[in-house]
Amino acid sequence: MKTGYILNGRYKIKNTLGEGGMANVYLAYDLILKREVAVKLLRLDLRDDPGAVRRFKREAISLTELAHPNIVSIYDVGEENGMQYLVMEYVQGMDLKSYIAKNFPFKYERIISIMEQILSAVGEAHAHDIIHRDLKPQNILINVNGQVKITDFGIALVTSEYSLTQTNTLMGSVHYLSPEQARGSAITKQSDIYSLGIILFEMLTGRVPYQGETAVSIALKHFQNEMPSVRDFDEHIPQALENVVLHATAKGLTDRYASVNEMANDLSTALSLVRSSEKKWLPERNNDEETKILTPLREKDLKSNRKVPEDNADNTKKEKKTKWSRKKKWLIFGISFLIFILLSTATAVGLMLPKNVEIPDLRGMTEVEAKSTLKDLKLKVGSVKHRYSSKYYYGQIVASQPREGTNVRQNSKVALVLSEGQEKFKFGDYKGQSYTTVKNKLEAKGVTVLKEKTYSNTAAKGEILGQSISKKRKVIWDDTTVTFTVSSGAKEMILRDLTGYTKKSAQDYADELGLTLKVRNESASSSTDSSGLTVSQYPTAGTVVQSGQTLEITLAEETQTSSSSSSSQDSSSSSKLNSFNVSVAIPYDGSAQESGSDENKTNKIEIYLQDKDHQFDDVYETLTIAKDTNVTLPFVLNNGSSGKYKIVRDGNVIAERDNITHSGN
Incomplete structure (x- = not known):
């Protein structure tokens, strides 16, 4: 879905938050309630799949039944142009998988705090006979305040639906799959407890207990292999805390916790001193002795010894024959025994040799x-x-x-x-550098770069003033988000008309805008009402200025006329004329030239001038220019008086200057 699309006339899509096998999640803005929300949209290729639509709607039903601070709230559900969608609470933060990768290892107290929030949420679902069936760190969100929120009830089932929905298909993520799910057996609330035990294992060790090349090989390990000991990864983990993992992930349902409340109660005391010497928890074993099969004794035929009448000849022959027969038997037995010894020796040697x-x-x-x-x-x-x-x-x-x-x-x-995990790099110091250059450089490494603007009288526009990550901190580029404070340049302001301001009032105004005030004095007669007040300014009123610029004002200064001689001197002085020229550069503006035109556009220039012989309201000269042009303006002024000029290009004032005198032209 494209950015800017408005779903159902209300939810404006801002960007993509994530993509899954069944649905995509977008960040959107609720135009009615003026808040950010998460919109979960069934993938277009699944909208004609009845099973996918059923599971999607089931999530909406599951969430509407649940109201809990650790479960993501649902605001709206609907359909537009065949697209099924859910509108949910937007959780600003990260999922538990990313949280573990970023913060591992972290304190046991923090692990227990997270688990207790998860258990509380799952307990609420179980109280409504809803089994999540896909509990994993990716479906557990942690907001910026550290609060846990469980989401994604897409394959959750109510217990009354078991008989209608059991199949041989593995549902849920295989790393967190219970043995009964792996076998395709009936799923109970204890299946969620097994997944919670795997999540606790991962928070303690930073990894899942079973690895494999295929999902099937991992699933087999869940009901064939014993659970690895978390203390093999970290011997400092308390035995009581490991026992919670072992009890929750027991293969047999009779050995596993009967409810999440039982698991939560056991977890709450795992770090207490009372349980510091606790022995390793073991499931109950069947102690019945194995049945022994006795081989029956074989009966021997007992032959009675009879006395036969002696017959010397016959007895001799029989005796010899019997002796030879006995020797023959012993010879055969000896040879057979020797062969047996040789074969046994050869076999033993063969077995002892490395294979x-x-x-x-x-x-x-x-x-x-x-x-x-x-x-x-x-x-x-x-x-x-x-x-x-x-x-x-x-x-x-x-x-x-x-x-x-x-x-x-x-x-x-x-x-x-x-x-060693992902390689970490020192973040570095980017203060004083160009934001655009640094942004491109870091984004190429996978860093998420954000910007906050601020005005600055000393830094150029676009210059980085600060960063949210310490320059010495080592980070994984792909998992890093940084916010730079960037200069917007000096703040621009429009000058007001300062005519009639006292020097102090003008100074206060200049300080407020961050301007440097320059004061000039101009003589005035004793009868004037403007003595000590501002009579002119540069730049003029309405001009756009920035902090740090100079504001020049002219104050009227009273002149005493105590005697006729001094008055005569003043009159003589004021009657003295000063003639001089001021050179002004007029820039040409060709930006409005029509595309494809070979002729340059001309600018109409109007020049306004005020001196002894010219009034400022009258146009002094009109020009037409097609390139940058310099003009010379002649001024004739009485001694002590000042002049001014204004340049207008195509109706826009491009240059204006007051207080022009012969000494400071």
């Missing part, structure tokens, strides 16, 4: 998981190196040497490369 094994794919595992996997294959961990990675979290394996799929002998060593 060839294939190195598994260790990427995404922790060092502990990799050691266990390699140990099962009778391989050893060799050297461990570290490098930055934008794909794998801190502590995950980036690569192995030899690499996966390579055949090696058992007992061989495998070198590991562990992720």
Whole structure:
């Protein structure tokens, strides 16, 4: 949806907040209530999919039933031109996934505070028999005040719908999937509790417990593999806090927390001293002894010894035959035994010799998981190196040497490369630089750049005056937002008419506008009413000026006429004339020339001049120019008096000057 589009005649689209598999979310402005909102719009390619439309409408129904400070509020729902949309509360901040990446590791108290808000919101949903089914950090928002807001109930179900909606399709994000969801079994409120346990695991370790190349391999681990210990990642994590993770992520529903309230109560005391020596929580085991199968004894045929009448010849033959038969049996037994020993020895030697094994794919595992996997294959961990990675979290394996799929002998060593997380760079100091240049440079690195304008009498327009991030702080470019304070230049103001102002009043006005006041005195007769007041100014009234410019005023000064001789001298002095010329440059303006015209547009110039012989209201001279032109203006003034001129180009005043005297022309 394009920026500026007005949905339903009310919601004006400003920009895109995010794109998902089922819907896109936009920031919009409510033209009626004058507030920002989030608009969730079903993707156009799904508007003819009954299942997608049903899930989209289900989210609206779920949210309208829920009113909780930690659940995103819904304001409106509707359809326009076949487009299904929801209008929701706009949460200014970031999702929990980004919050973990930016702030990990953070204090256990903060983790518990976030989890308690999440549990409170999920408890409210469960109280209305609504199961979220897709709890993950990306669906948990944290606003600028640190308040948690859960969103995206797109695949939530009420418990009464189970029998109608159960399929073998995996719904929800596989990293946070409960074992029963992975098996396609019936989903209960405890399925949400399992996901909450995985979220708590991620906040404590900075990663999810199970990694894999495919969604299926990860799903299998949820109901086949034991939950990794968070204390293997950080031994300082209290055992009681790890027990909450283990209890929430138990494979069996009978071992798992029965409700989110039970989990919240257990979590609230996890850091208390009373539980400091708590043992590791283990699920209940079946202690019944294994049934032993006894092999039945075989009966032996007992033969009775009978006495036979002695017959010497026959007895001798029989005796010899019996002896030979016995020797033959012993010979066969001896040979067989020897062959058995040789074969056993060969087999034992063969078993003891190292075999060839294939190195598994260790990427995404922790060092502990990799050691266990390699140990099962009778391989050893060799050297461990570290490098930055934008794909794998801190502590995950980036690569192995030899690499996966390579055949090696058992007992061989495998070198590991562990992720240091994304590389951080020193932000730097951009004060005094051009905002446009810095913005282009940082945006090319992935930084979000914002601007705040302010007036400045000392900095040029567009110059950076301040930045919201310290120059020494190390940041990940893609996850960074900076706000620059940028100069708008000096503030422009329109001068008022200062005629009749006293010197003090003019000074106060100049100080208010940040102007530098320059005062000139002009003689006046003792009978004048303007003595000590401003009689003229430069620049003239109505002129646009900026802070720091000079404002020049002329004050009338009274002259005493105490004797006829001095009056005669003044009269003689005032009758003395001063003649001089003032050169003025008139710039040509060709901006209004018609496109494609070969002839230059001409400017009409009108010159107004005031001296002893000319009145200011009359046009002194009219010119037509087609280029920059210099003119010379002749002035004839009585001693002590001043003149002025004004240049008008095509009806617009382009130059004006008062207080022109022979000494300061």
